[in-house]
Amino acid sequence: MKIYISSDMEGCTGVVSAAQADPGGQEYSFGRVMQLHDLDAAVKGAFDGGAERVIVNDAHGSMTNVDISRLGRGVRLVSGSPKLLGMMEEVGGCGGAVFLGYHAMAGTEKAVLDHSYDKQTIYSLSVNGRKMGEAGFNALLAGVQDVPVIAVSGDCALCIEAGSLLGENVETIPVKEGLAHAAALCLPPEESCEKIYAGVKRAAEKLKAGEFSPFTMEAPYVLDVGLANTMQADAASLVPGAVRIAPRALRFETEDALELRRVLYSVIASASAQKGAF
Template identity: 55%
Template structure:
């Protein structure tokens, strides 16, 4: 079995503050350690429970957070950016995808560090009328390539979000309970490792039995991206294919699902250079 792991940071064990996930901040090294901790727990479990190979994609911010020298030889690490499919670059031709360290979409109550790609830029995202965060959009890209999402770990909020979208056959692994955006009751690293290991076992069993969910939508794909300000929407309007839906919302329609990734990334980049 070939297992794919997309590794983000905000949903990792013990993480609650922007100070812990931003390069250059004093607490960033703690964030790196916890991302690595949860990712290694998933990697080791996958190898123990039948994976022949594991591909890990560093999916947080600059995407150079994970140290390849600390992984077993059976692991390949996708690192650096930009990448065409971003957080799910290289997911094709795998038997199961696992999302580690994920967080809830922007605007979710009691969700640790909730956001959708950019805290300062993106207010909300929809595809074909369905609200999606990073979990949903990455699951959609994986599904388009025929790869099921077998497991999601992070805080309780993202696990509920993922289950509501992907269904009850998805294995979720909550590692902390959000008290707000920057506070949580968190498991210890030792307990988190045990929970992740058991969840990976169940996820691979589900994938092997064909029970893991594959998210698909019918073309054409209508993507609505809502920004925090009209100035940001003005800037995003420079991206080819964009149409203004309202003061803060741009729309893009395509038959090619992967063009959503390019359009969203380009629009967010353009919007991020303008002030309020």
């Protein structure tokens, strides 16, 4: 059994500010330490739950945050960017996926560092009319490759979001309670380690028992993207297939769910060129 871990940073133990999660931040070293802390607990839980191999995808920022020298035997690290499927690169062929250190979608109240992929461009996302953030979108990318999401960790808001979208069977592992965008009531590392280990182990055991099914939606897939301003929408409307449905919103339709990822990042790249342009 092969377990996949998509490892983000904003939802990790003790992380509450951009300074701790951005490579240029003064406290970025703290974020890297806590990402490894949570990752170590998740990897151990996966192996003790029956995994024979663990694939870790460094899924935060530049995707070069995880120190490979800290990973043990049986683990493989997917590092660097750009990657065709980004946060879900190499998920195909795995038995189940864990979303570690994830955060709630943009616009969520009392959610730590809430955003959806790019905090300066993406205001909202929905697929086939269902609002979602990174957890939902990435679950769909995994699901169309027949890989179920078995566990998620982050703040309470993220866990509620994931549970409502993916079902009550998914293991939700809250390590902090958001008080504001950049404030939270946090568990100490020792306690969060125990929770992550136990949650991932339990999820792996349930996966081995056949208790999970992939998150899927029916094609065609209709992606609606809300952008931060009209200038960004102007630029992103040049992406092939774009239909302007509102002054700062675009719609795309495809039969291929994996194409959604290419479309979304093309939108982000085009919109990003207009950051601070007015």
